[in-house]
Amino acid sequence: MQLADVVTIGQYVPGDSVLHRMDPRVKLILNTLLIVLLFFVQKVTGYLFFLAILLALVTTSHISLRYLWRGLKPILFLIAFTFIVQLLFPAEGQPLWQWWIFRITDLGIWKACFMSLRLALLVFVTTLLTLVTSPIDLTDALDRLFSFLKVLRIPVHEIAMMMTIALRFIPTLLEETDKIIKAQISRGAPLDRGNLFRRMRGFVSVLIPLFVSAFRRADELAQAMEARCYRGGEGRTRLKEMRLSSEDLWATALALLFCAGTLAFNWMPYRWL
DSSP states (O other): OOHHHHOOTTOOOOOOSHHHHSOHHHHHHHHHHHHHHHTTOOSHHHHHHHHHHHHHHHHHHTOOHHHHHHTTGGGHHHHHHHHHHHHHSOSSSOEEEEETTEEEEHHHHHHHHHHHHHHHHHHHHHHHHHHHSOHHHHHHHHHHHTGGGGGGTOOHHHHHHHHHHHHHHHHHHHHHHHHHHHHHHHTTOSSSSSOHHHHHHHTHHHHHHHHHHHHHHHHHHHHHHHHTTOBTBTTOOOSSOOOOOHHHHHHHHHHHHHHHHHHHHHTOSOSOO
């Protein structure tokens, strides 16, 4: 399995679901709303309701849950590291076990679980957005939403274009990395054998050609944009104008209702829930 098949963030899966047809501006706003909502959820009931919302969104998008799960595999180490740090260095709680500077408390266990789950859900929500929204739509949505900053002479379109290109090239660079690793292993590079330090030294032979390839792709992209007379957002017209539909309004109303429900479940008067 290639690295590009494992990392799903930045990839777009074409489809005709409700989420695919929604206005990208609405999707960006609702995605930001869900991310902010995650930081207010502190109880099990709130997380369960939030998970129910995500499962409903995944079902609506017609994207396999297994495909989305593959996007979490590359950050499992970070999630595990977050869990261990929160578990062994709690700020408060009744001590259950202690040795030297490490201790485990009852509240530390709950906080470790919540922080790890929150990190996984953040990646999950962001990945779902990129899977149902094309890079061009993301650029146009960012350009429209932050167009008021143009009054301050901030190049909104150029910034949005750079962010979208960087997101779009994540799968491309991962695929290139996979090809370089296989090529170096076939030439005898110690990338799949030996101790950890030997493998880390071997990855130097991967980083150098990867950087060369990335700069070459950036130069080719810049030449292609100049050949097509790209001059930024000034005077730019759009083939497809964004207009809010009834589906967008219904989706916004349902999202606000779900957020209110999540907060209501989160504020239920139960100490441990």
